[in-house]
Amino acid sequence: MKGIEGIGKAAFFIRKLRQGSDDVMHRGEEE
Secondary structure: OHHHHHHHHHHHHHHHHHHHHHHHHHHHHHO
């Protein structure tokens, strides 16, 4: 169970990171 929990956290973290980088890219395009 611990391994599955870790994978879930990693997936959530990666998703959050991707969202942040997407926001940065969009901001760069706007300017």
